Each structure stands twice: as structure tokens, then as C-alpha cells.
Amino acid sequence: xxxxxxxxxxxxxxxxxxxxxxxxxxxxxxxxxxxxxxxxxxxxxxxxxxxxxxxxxxxxxxxxxxxxxxxxxxxxxxxxxxxxxxxxxxxxxxxxxxxxxxxxxxxxxxxxxxxxxxxxxxxxxxxxxxxxxxxxxxxxxxxxxxxxxxxxxxxxxxxxxxxxxxxxxxxxxxxxx
Numbered sequence: 602x603x604x605x606x607x608x609x610x611x612x613x614x615x616x617x618x619x620x621x622x623x624x625x626x627x628x629x630x631x632x633x634x635x636x637x638x639x640x641x642x643x644x645x646x647x648x649x650x651x652x653x654x655x656x657x658x659x660x661x662x663x664x665x666x667x668x669x670x671x672x673x674x675x676x677x678x679x680x681x682x683x684x685x686x687x688x689x690x691x692x693x694x695x696x697x698x699x700x701x702x703x704x705x706x707x708x709x710x711x712x713x714x715x716x717x718x719x720x721x722x723x724x725x726x727x728x729x730x731x732x733x734x735x736x737x738x739x740x741x742x743x744x745x746x747x748x749x750x751x752x753x754x755x756x757x758x759x760x761x762x763x764x765x766x767x768x769x770x771x772x773x774x775x776x777x778x
Contacts, residue, residue, distance in 0.1 A: 641662065642709050645704065646665065710741070
């Protein structure tokens with residue numbers, strides 16, 4: 602089983618219950634919009650999964666396209682969009698294999714979770730060029746990879762053990778080394 606197969610069908614349902622059962626996606630969209638104030642923008646959600654973030658942006662008036670390699674995720678996002686009577690496009694596409702230029706240009710492109718970290722290192726430059734081809738000149742692109750954040754925290758901050766047995770990191774990052 603590949604990493605991507607984990608997000609198929611019941612796996613996607615489990616993932617969403619674990620990460621978004623209390624509306625966390627709404628707070629994440631609000632955090633994005635706290636610094637991205639442009640209205641009526643075209644937005645591309647790479648690795649949109651079941652469309653929670655994309656549909657929250659559609660509710661707020663953004664023209665949204667969500668893409669994911671997993672067809673069952675796209676089908677779920679389309680059902681949600683129809684149920685909510687929201688206009689949003691959801692397409693199945695593979696960042697490594699598919700051409701993205703036919704999508705046109707976007708004002709904001711984002712990828713949340715570990716989407717980019719699933720790309721093999723040797724393919725990453727080509728994938729980033731594909732993403733760049735979808736950006737307007739004044740567009741923003743950002744990607745949050747929880748794996749990369751964790752590695753950053755482990756490398757550049759001091760680890761302490763919490764009384765609950767969990768791990769926490771503290772201190773300002775020291776990126777001088």
C-alpha cells in the first residue's frame with residue numbers, strides 16, 4: 602500500500618475525523634485570509650482531499666479549483682460542493698505526471714498537509730516549475746508540510762518532555778548552523 606492509498610475511501614473519512622472533526626479547517630482558512638486579503642481571487646488548492654478548505658474559501662466568494670491525485674477525494678469534494686450549492690471545480694490530477702497549464706493562472710496556490718512531501722526528491726524541481734506555471738505574476742504560493750515543520754522544530758529548537766508524556770519544542774529557532 603502506498604502513502605496515497607491511505608487517503609482512499611474509508612482512509613479519507615478517518616483522516617478527516619482525526620484532523621477536522623471540530624471545524625479546524627475553518628480556523629486554517631481564517632489564518633490564510635488574515636494575511637491574504639485580496640477578494641475575488643482565483644485559488645488553486647493542491648491536494649484538496651475532500652475539499653473542506655476549498656469549499657470554505659468558496660463560501661467566502663473565492664473562485665476555487667481543488668485538485669487531488671485521489672479520485673475518491675475528488676468525488677467527495679464534488680458531492681459536498683453540490684450539497685452546499687457552491688461553485689467550485691474539483692479535478693483529479695497527478696502533480697508529477699500531468700500538465701497543469703490548461704488550468705490557467707491563479708492568484709493564490711496552496712498545498713496543506715504533506716502533499717509536497719509525497720513528491721520524490723528527484724521530481725520536486727519539475728513539480729515546482731509546474732506550480733510556478735499556474736501563478737499570476739503577483740500570485741502567492743505556499744505549502745505546509747507537517748513533516749518538514751516537525752523536522753525544522755527538531756533541528757532548530759530545544760526539545761522538552763511534557764508531564765503528559767508528549768513531546769514539545771521550545772525556544773526560538775537557531776538557524777545559524
